[in-house]
Amino acid sequence: MRITESGLPEISIGHIKYMNVAPVNFAFDSGKLSEKAVWRNVVAPPAELNRRMEAGELDISSVSAAAYAFNSEDWLIIPGLSIGCTSEVMSxxxxxxxxxxxxxxxxxxxxxxxxxxxxxxxxxxxxxxxxxxxxxxxxxxxxxxxxxxxxxxxxxxxxxxxxxxxxxxxxxxxxxxxxxxxNLPFVFGVWTVRKTVAEKYPDLVEEVASMLRKSLEDGLLNLDIISQSSARESGLSYEKCRKYFSLLDYRLPEEQVKGLGRFYDDMYSNGLVNKKIKISMFG
Missing domain, CATH: 3.40.190.10 (Periplasmic binding protein-like II)
Known part of the structure; x- marks a missing residue:
């Protein structure tokens, strides 16, 4: 995390560029976070955000769930935010x-x-x-x-x-x-924070996390507007966009955490990761 000329820490936040995160980003504006910090938004595909988090170029980011498995010693999962589904995802x-x-x-x-x-x-x-x-x-x-x-x-x-x-x-x-x-939900993406950032700036991390969760709640209340906007931008029908958003669960409930844990166990048993993964949450 760099310090700006004004002496405030600048938190770099990664956002997936796909339409599936539109509800999370609905009310999250770039600019000044508070009197204590500013933030910089970085928009990219999941794999690029994964790499930039690993390189220390981002402080907080939405990442592929699998990326957490490879970086669980260095990252924490932010509660209450995910990209998950139960039985169909479409994308x-x-x-x-x-x-x-x-x-x-x-x-x-x-x-x-x-x-x-x-x-x-x-x-x-x-x-x-x-x-x-x-x-x-x-x-x-x-x-x-x-x-x-x-x-x-x-x-x-x-x-x-x-x-x-x-x-x-x-x-x-x-x-x-x-x-x-x-017979479990699947989690494709989570929001993570680097442990070093969480340890040094816990209040700022919680402020960003709270704003993302509040933005999500506003987005979920405005899925019709989001679906209309997504339809215009993608060329898909409003009905297809509305159905798509209805299939996604963004709150990382307990059942999703179970599904995430089973995914990590399966990664380990199939040799896709070299150790058992413990899920560690921020806060």
Whole structure:
């Protein structure tokens, strides 16, 4: 965290650029936080925010849930904020030419933009006894999933707006697959703070966290407005946007924490992380 010329600490806050976080960001304005600090907003895809948090370039950020597993010794999860779903999510999909069970030894592209989705997909493959040839790459257009790929994992606005069914015969929702597997919600993203920042500036971190939670509550009360705005920006119908937001749970309730813990246990048992992960909360 840098100190500004005015002598105030500047808190750098990372925000995912996808429409799914619109309710959290609804009333969160950039500028002066209080008389005690200012903040700087950084907007980027989840994977980039993960990297910038790891590099110490951000103090607080929404990150992929999997990124916390790799950085649990250095980060704390902020309570009351998440990007989770129960049985369907719409914006995290596996588009495939065949059933998942038939992807063994076939080439599959996994998005570069989310570590959570990629690790979840690897767990699902392992549970089904499937060992595909995996390649990580950017997947924003149908052309990105070239003819050499039998399936592609896509997330975010690209999953919602691109007609992947025109290229692939099957489209699987990853939250649905997880729920069928574990009967638990899945958490794709959490908000985290670096431990060093939390220890030095606990009051400021709580102030930012409280403002994000208040912004979320305002956003949830205005989902019609958010859906209308998202429809204009994305080209999707209002109805599809409204349904999409209704599927997401942003408050990190206890059942989501259980799902998060099971995801981390599955990552460990499948060799995706080298130690058991303990979930540590700020505050």
């Amino acid at each position: 995290v999909i596996l588009a495939s030419e065949c059933p998942i069970e038939d992807l063994d030894e076939k080439k599959v592209a996994l998005t570069l933009e989310s570590d959570s989705a990629a690790n979840l997909m690897k767990i699902i493959f392992a549970e089904k006894g499937v060992v595909p040839v995996i390649e990580r790459k950017s997947l924003k257009r149908i052309e990105d999933a070239g003819s050499e790929y039998s399936a592609a994992l896509i997330i975010g606005d690209s999953a919602l707006t691109v007609p992947w069914e025109n290229r692939f015969r099957y489209v699987f929702d990853l939250c649905t697959l997880w729920h069928e597997l574990r």
